[in-house]
Amino acid sequence: MSSSENxxxxxxxxxxxxxxxxxxxxxxxxxxxxxxxIVQLFSIVPVKRSHSxxxxxxxxxxxxxxxxxxxxxxxxxxxxxDFLANQGPIKKMCDSAxxxxxxxxxxxxxFNRTAEGRIDRRRFGGTLHPRTAYAGATTGQxxxxxxxxxxxxxxxxxxVEKYExxxxxxxxxxxxxxxxxxxxxxxxxxxxQAFPVDALIIATGGxxxxxxxxxxxxxxNGLAAASLYKQGAKYANGExxxxxxxxxxxxxxxxxxxxxxxxxxxxxxxxxxxxxxxxDTEGIERPCGETGKPWYFLEEKYxxxxxxxxxxxxxxxxxxxxxxxxxxxxxxxxxxLDVSHISREKGREFLDRKLKGILEIYEKFKGVDPHEVxxxxxxxxxxxxxxxxxxxxxxxxxxxGVFAAGEADYQYHGANRLGANSLLSCVFTGLHVAGPxxxxxxxxxxxxxxxxxxxxxEADVKKEKDFINKLMNLSGTENPRLIHAELGNIMTENxxxxxxxxxxxxxxxxxxxxQKRFWNIxxxxxxxxxxxxxxxxxxxxxxxxxxxxxxxxxxxRNESRxxxxxxxxxxxxxxxxxxxxxxxxxxxxxxxxxxxEIDTSLIPPRARDYTKKTVSAAGxxxx
Amino acid sequence: xxxxxxxxxxxxxxxxxxxxxxxxxxxxxYWEDFEIPWKASLNIITLLxxxxxxxxxxxxxxxxxxxxxxxxxxxxxxxxxxxxxxxVQQACTALVDKLEQPISIEPMSKFPVIRDLMVDRKRMFExxxxxxxxxxxxxxxxxxxxxxxxxxxxxxxxxxxxxMTCGCCLESCPQWSADEGFIGPQAIAQSVLFNIHPTGKxxxxxxxKGLIDNGLNVCGNAQNCAAVCPKEVxxxxxISQANWQATKYMAKQILGNGH
Numbered sequence: 077m078s079s080s081e082n083x084x085x086x087x088x089x090x091x092x093x094x095x096x097x098x099x100x101x102x103x104x105x106x107x108x109x110x111x112x113x114i115v116q117l118f119s120i121v122p123v124k125r126s127h128s129x130x131x132x133x134x135x136x137x138x139x140x141x142x143x144x145x146x147x148x149x150x151x152x153x154x155x156x157x158d159f160l161a162n163q164g165p166i167k168k169m170c171d172s173a174x175x176x177x178x179x180x181x182x183x184x185x186x187f188n189r190t191a192e193g194r195i196d197r198r199r200f201g202g203t204l205h206p207r208t209a210y211a212g213a214t215t216g217q218x219x220x221x222x223x224x225x226x227x228x229x230x231x232x233x234x235x236v237e238k239y240e241x242x243x244x245x246x247x248x249x250x251x252x253x254x255x256x257x258x259x260x261x262x263x264x265x266x267x268x269q270a271f272p273v274d275a276l277i278i279a280t281g282g283x284x285x286x287x288x289x290x291x292x293x294x295x296x297n298g299l300a301a302a303s304l305y306k307q308g309a310k311y312a313n314g315e316x317x318x319x320x321x322x323x324x325x326x327x328x329x330x331x332x333x334x335x336x337x338x339x340x341x342x343x344x345x346x347x348x349x350x351x352x353x354x355x356d357t358e359g360i361e362r363p364c365g366e367t368g369k370p371w372y373f374l375e376e377k378y379x380x381x382x383x384x385x386x387x388x389x390x391x392x393x394x395x396x397x398x399x400x401x402x403x404x405x406x407x408x409x410x411x412x413l414d415v416s417h418i419s420r421e422k423g424r425e426f427l428d429r430k431l432k433g434i435l436e437i438y439e440k441f442k443g444v445d446p447h448e449v450x451x452x453x454x455x456x457x458x459x460x461x462x463x464x465x466x467x468x469x470x471x472x473x474x475x476x477g478v479f480a481a482g483e484a485d486y487q488y489h490g491a492n493r494l495g496a497n498s499l500l501s502c503v504f505t506g507l508h509v510a511g512p513x514x515x516x517x518x519x520x521x522x523x524x525x526x527x528x529x530x531x532x533x534e535a536d537v538k539k540e541k542d543f544i545n546k547l548m549n550l551s552g553t554e555n556p557r558l559i560h561a562e563l564g565n566i567m568t569e570n571x572x573x574x575x576x577x578x579x580x581x582x583x584x585x586x587x588x589x590x591q592k593r594f595w596n597i598x599x600x601x602x603x604x605x606x607x608x609x610x611x612x613x614x615x616x617x618x619x620x621x622x623x624x625x626x627x628x629x630x631x632x633r634n635e636s637r638x639x640x641x642x643x644x645x646x647x648x649x650x651x652x653x654x655x656x657x658x659x660x661x662x663x664x665x666x667x668x669x670x671x672x673e674i675d676t677s678l679i680p681p682r683a684r685d686y687t688k689k690t691v692s693a694a695g696x697x698x699x
Numbered sequence: 700x701x702x703x704x705x706x707x708x709x710x711x712x713x714x715x716x717x718x719x720x721x722x723x724x725x726x727x728x729y730w731e732d733f734e735i736p737w738k739a740s741l742n743i744i745t746l747l748x749x750x751x752x753x754x755x756x757x758x759x760x761x762x763x764x765x766x767x768x769x770x771x772x773x774x775x776x777x778x779x780x781x782x783x784x785x786x787v788q789q790a791c792t793a794l795v796d797k798l799e800q801p802i803s804i805e806p807m808s809k810f811p812v813i814r815d816l817m818v819d820r821k822r823m824f825e826x827x828x829x830x831x832x833x834x835x836x837x838x839x840x841x842x843x844x845x846x847x848x849x850x851x852x853x854x855x856x857x858x859x860x861x862x863m864t865c866g867c868c869l870e871s872c873p874q875w876s877a878d879e880g881f882i883g884p885q886a887i888a889q890s891v892l893f894n895i896h897p898t899g900k901x902x903x904x905x906x907x908k909g910l911i912d913n914g915l916n917v918c919g920n921a922q923n924c925a926a927v928c929p930k931e932v933x934x935x936x937x938i939s940q941a942n943w944q945a946t947k948y949m950a951k952q953i954l955g956n957g958h
Contacts (some may be wrong), residue, residue, distance in 0.1 A: 125771070125863075127771065179839055182842065183834055184898065184899060185850075186853050187851045217863070221860060228824075228828060229831075232828050293770045326772075327792075328772050396934065429854070440774065441742075442796075536942065558752065600763060605722070609763070612751075
C-alpha cells in the first residue's frame with residue numbers, strides 16, 4: 077500500500093454478506109469523488125460465500141399491482157413482530173423497499189419475471205399481499221452476487237480492500253473511548269494484527285452456532301457481537317430467536333425449506349385423527365381432521381392466512397401436532413410440506429422455475445423427489461431478531477464509532493421476523509443507515525486513526541495474542557467440540573419453541589458449568605498454520621457468553637410474545653413491551669438485564685390474532 | 700435374541716475413510732485412515748466433523764484435525780469443493796451411503812494446497828475482475844426500474860448466475876491450470892452472463908478482449924466442465940457463445956471499430 081493510501085481514512089466492515097456488502101458499496105460510492113475513505117472488508121470466508129447465499133424465498137417490497145402499500149408492509153411488519161420494535165426505523169425501511177428492489181433490478185439480479193417482463197411477486201407469511209420479489213429459490217445468493225459484483229468493481233478501483241480469510245477478534249478504543257481500530261487474525265498464517273480504522277461496522281449476521289445445529293452457516297459463530305458485548309456494547313432482545321417451521325434434519329446442519337414453498341401453494345399436513353381434538357379461539361372443541369385423511373391443520377385453524385401464518389405461529393402449531401397431539405408422520409417428529417400437487421397441476425417445470433433451489437437440496441440430501449412425494453419437515457433455529465443495540469437514526473452502538481447492520485443488529489423485526497424481511501433489513505441498514513452514517517462519523521473525527529500512537533494498538537494485539545496462547549497451552553481432559561455439542565443440545569431443548577423458567581434456570585447453570593469446564597480443554601492442534609481448532613475453541617468461548625445473554629433474557633421475560641413463548645405466562649404483558657438490554661458485568665462475568673422503552677407512536681399496539689376468517693379493520697389501516 | 704444380534708451388528712457398522720494430509724503448502728502429502736461408527740444420512744462434512752472431534756487414526760495414532768473449507772453445507776456457497784473417491788464435488792452433498800469405502804477425500808489438484816483439504820482459489824475471484832464481471836450501474840440513487848427482461852431471458856441469466864465459484868469445472872478441465880494462460884469455463888460463463896444483460900452489454904468488447912487475452916481459444920472442447928458442474932450451469936453453451944462474440948469482436952477490429 078502506498079503511503080498516501082495509508083493516510084486515508086478507513087472504515088472496517090466485518091462480514092461480507094448483504095449488510096456488509098451493501099455498506100461497502102455505499103461507502104465506496106460516497107468516497108468515489110474525493111477518494112478520502114477506503115473500505116477494509118473483513119470476512120472469515122470469501123465474501124461471495126457468506127451466509128446470505130442461504131436466503132431462499134425472496135425480498136419484500138410493496139408494489140402497485142395488488143392494492144398493497146408501503147404502509148401496509150409497515151403494519152404487517154410491526155404486527156408480525158408483536159410491537160416489540162421501534163416503529164420509526166421500520167417505517168423508513170418499508171418506505172425504502174421499492175427503491176431497493178429497483179436498484180437490484182438495475183444491478184442485474186435475475187428476478188423471476190411476469191409475462192410482460194416485470195418483476196414477479198409471491199406471497200409470504202404474515203401478509204395477505206404478494207409482495208415478495210424472488211430469483212428462483214436462491215434469492216439471497218442472487219442479491220449477494222449483485223452486491224459482490226459492484227464491490228469488486230470498487231475493489232478494482234482501489235476503494236475497497238478485502239481481507240478474506242481473516243476473523244475479527246476485538247475493537248480498539250482511543251483515549252476518548254471512540255473506536256479507532258480492530259484486531260483480527262489471519263486464518264491461514266494465524267498472524268494477529270491491528271488495523272487502525274476511523275469507523276467500524278459489524279455485519280456478521282446471527283449467532284446460530286450457539287444452538288449447535290441450525291439453518292445458519294458455519295461462519296455464523298456470533299464471535300464479533302459477543303466480543304463487543306464483553307467490551308461494553310449493549311446486546312438487545314437476545315432471547316428472540318426465530319425457529320423456522322420448515323427445515324430438514326442433518327448431523328452437520330439443519331437445512332431450510334423456504335417459506336416460499338408455501339408462498340407458491342405448498343400445504344402443510346399430517347394424517348388426521350378424529351378421536352383427538354383441538355379447541356378453537358371461540359372455545360369450541362373440534363376433531364383433528366378425518367382419521368386417515370390429510371389434515372391441513374394450518375388452513376383449518378387460520379382460514380385467512382392458511383399455511384402462511386407468521387413463523388412463530390406455524391412453528392408452535394407444528395410442535396403441538398408432534399408433541400401434544402402426537403400426530404407426527406409415522407410417530408416421528410415430522411409433518412408434511414407438500415408441493416407435489418403443484419407439480420401435478422402445473423408441471424415440474426413450473427415448480428422448478430419457482431423453487432428449484434430448495435427442491436434440489438431436498439432431493440440431494442433426502443434422496444426423495446419432492447415433485448412427487450411430500451417433504452418431511454420440522455422446525456429449526458433460524459434467525460436472531462435480537463443483536464447489538466443500535467441507535468434508531470445512526471445504527472451506532474453505544475460504543476462510539478462502532479456501528480451494526482443486518483442480522484447482527486436488533487432493530488426492525490421485534491419479537492418475530494416476517495419472511496423475506498431479513499434481506500430487506502440487511503440491505504436497508506447497510507445502504508441507507510450504517511454505511512452513510514459511518515462515513516459521516518469517519519470524516520468528522522478530528523484525528524485520523526493512522527495518526528494515533530501505535531502503542532494503543534500494540535497493547536491490544538498483545539492482549540489477543542496472550543489470550544490465544546493461554547487457550548493453546550491448556551492441557552485438560554475436555555473436548556471443545558463435545559462442550560459445544562452439550563451447549564447446542566441444552567439450548568435447543570430449553571430455549572427455542574417452548575420455554576419455562578425452571579428449565580431456563582437449569583440451562584443457565586449448565587452454561588456456567590460449561591464455562592468452567594472450558595478451561596479444562598485441550599486444543600487438538602498446536603500448530604500455527606491454518607489451525608482451525610484454536611479458532612473453534614476461541615469461538616466457543618464467546619458462544620458460551622452469548623448463550624447466557626439469550627437464556628437470562630428469556631428467563632426474566634415473564635410473558636409470551638412472538639417467538640418467545642412461555643406456557644406459564646401465555647399472554648403478552650404490557651410491562652414487557654420493552655427492549656431487553658444485556659450488558660456485561662466484569663465483576664461476576666455475567667450479563668445484567670435491563671429494559672428500554674419502545675417507540676410505538678405510529679401504530680398503537682393491538683392483540684395479535686391470525687385466526688379470523690377476514691382480517692380486522694386494524695390490519696387494513698392504510699394511509 | 701435375533702433382534703439383539705441385528706442391533707449389535709448395526710451398532711458395529713462403521714465408515715472407513717482416508718484423508719490426504721498436507722500440513723503446509725511445501726510439505727509432502729500423505730494419507731491417513733480413519734474409521735467412525737456408521738449412522739444414517741452421513742455426508743463428507745459429518746465425517747470431517749467427527750475427525751475434528753476425535754483426530755485419531757484407525758491405527759490409534761493421535762493426529763490433528765484436517766483443515767477444510769465449508770460454510771453453508773447446502774451446496775449454495777461453493778466452499779467445500781473436494782475430490783471424493785476421485786470425483787470433484789461438494790463435500791456437503793457427497794452422501795456416505797452412496798460412496799464406496801474406504802472413501803478417499805483429497806484436495807483439488809489444480810489449485811495450490813494451503814493445508815490438507817484447503818486450497819487457494821483466489822484466482823477465480825481475480826478472473827472476475829479481468830472480465831469486468833459486473834453491470835456498470837450509474838449509482839445507487841433511486842433511478843427507477845431496471846430494463847424489462849423477458850421470462851426466457853431471465854431463465855438464461857439465472858442459469859449462469861447460479862455459478863458459486865466452487866472450482867469443479869476448473870479442476871476437471873484438461874486445459875486449465877492455476878498458473879497458465881487459460882481463464883477457464885467459470886469466468887467465460889460469467890462474462891456471457893453480463894454480456895446478455897442490457898446494461899452489462901456496454902462492456903461486452905472489454906470483456907471479450909479480457910477473455911481473448913486470457914486464452915479463450917485454448918478450450919479443447921473436452922466438456923468435462925459441464926459434466927461436473929453441481930449447478931448445471933450451461934458452460935458448453937457459454938463457451939460457444941463467447942467464441943461467437945470473440946469472432947464478432949475480431950471481425951470488428953479488422954473492419955475498423957465496427958463501422
